[in-house]
Amino acid sequence: MAERYFEDFTVGESIELGSVQISAAEIIAFAEQFDPQPFHLDPARAEGSVFGGLIASGWHTAGLYMRLFAEGVLNRVPSFGSPGIEQLRWLRPVRPGDTLRARFTVLEVRPSTSRPDRGIVRSRGEMTNQDGEVALSLEATNFFGRRPSDPA
Amino acid sequence: MAERYFEDFTVGESIELGSVQISAAEIIAFAEQFDPQPFHLDPARAEGSVFGGLIASGWHTAGLYMRLFAEGVLNRVPSFGSPGIEQLRWLRPVRPGDTLRARFTVLEVRPSTSRPDRGIVRSRGEMTNQDGEVALSLEATNFFGRRPSDPA
Numbered sequence: 001m002a003e004r005y006f007e008d009f010t011v012g013e014s015i016e017l018g019s020v021q022i023s024a025a026e027i028i029a030f031a032e033q034f035d036p037q038p039f040h041l042d043p044a045r046a047e048g049s050v051f052g053g054l055i056a057s058g059w060h061t062a063g064l065y066m067r068l069f070a071e072g073v074l075n076r077v078p079s080f081g082s083p084g085i086e087q088l089r090w091l092r093p094v095r096p097g098d099t100l101r102a103r104f105t106v107l108e109v110r111p112s113t114s115r116p117d118r119g120i121v122r123s124r125g126e127m128t129n130q131d132g133e134v135a136l137s138l139e140a141t142n143f144f145g146r147r148p149s150d151p152a
Numbered sequence: 153m154a155e156r157y158f159e160d161f162t163v164g165e166s167i168e169l170g171s172v173q174i175s176a177a178e179i180i181a182f183a184e185q186f187d188p189q190p191f192h193l194d195p196a197r198a199e200g201s202v203f204g205g206l207i208a209s210g211w212h213t214a215g216l217y218m219r220l221f222a223e224g225v226l227n228r229v230p231s232f233g234s235p236g237i238e239q240l241r242w243l244r245p246v247r248p249g250d251t252l253r254a255r256f257t258v259l260e261v262r263p264s265t266s267r268p269d270r271g272i273v274r275s276r277g278e279m280t281n282q283d284g285e286v287a288l289s290l291e292a293t294n295f296f297g298r299r300p301s302d303p304a
Contacts, residue, residue: 034215036222037231050232058234059215063186066211070188079189080202081242082210088237 006119078145230297
């Protein structure tokens with residue numbers, strides 16, 4: 001059952017989504033499947049790269065945000081998917097052992113003009129590391145179901 | 153060894169990056185790790201969703217583009233990472249059995265003003281399904297190494 005509906009989100013509201021730690025093994029496993037660049041795959045070659053050591057694929061960091069966003073927000077509302085993302089930014093390298101804390105902040109809410117059952121929520125997502133540095137930010141657009149009206 | 157350098161990319165150039173087929177098992181495995189929404193995780197619940205069946209996480213489709221982009225472009229140049237992505241768009245649902253063909257098109261090239269060893273390449277990435285429909289598009293920014301000058 002939905003805990004919240006489109007109407008319950010207000011501009012400026014932030015929700016802390018919890019945190020996740022990332023290991024070298026996870027970084028390498030992700031890179032093997034989705035981003036086989038030497039600085040994501042191979043600690044020795046990563047040492048000699050511009051990053052000076054193994055770093056996570058930015059898509060991996062985005063996926064970790066997505067998991068926390070799904071668990072903390074999307075799976076608690078009627079969710080009708082997303083048309084896309086703006087301004088996906090990889091601001092700091094993410095390294096083995098880093099702990100990333102996720103936060104969701106509402107940027108804009110507006111009812112859909114074409115679909116009366118839903119509204120559009122635009123949000124900023126951020127992942128901040130254990131040193132307080134923002135490692136990832138993005139702007140997401142999502143369709144959330146509106147609160148069913150009481151039978152009159 | 154690098155096959156290409158920053159100087160070898162020209163605006164308007166397109167590179168076909170090959171294709172990949174996606175299975176229900178892969179869709180579910182990705183969703184369990186990174187996007188645990190019912191329409192990505194559970195065929196039965198996906199049937200009853202707005203999508204009418206299981207669909208891939210948009211982050212999964214993006215990761216498949218990334219793999220083909222890394223293999224076909226990034227691992228053939230001196231690559232210094234990426235600051236981020238604009239206009240990531242999930243234009244069509246991706247379903248089990250779909251085959252996605254990736255294409256990279258150069259939108260802009262410019263030398264870095266702060267780092268003489270590299271240039272900035274902005275590109276459009278697209279994944280097109282077996283019916284010729286664009287399922288994913290994005291605009292990527294990447295730093296590519298410049299061709300070493302001949303010793304004079």
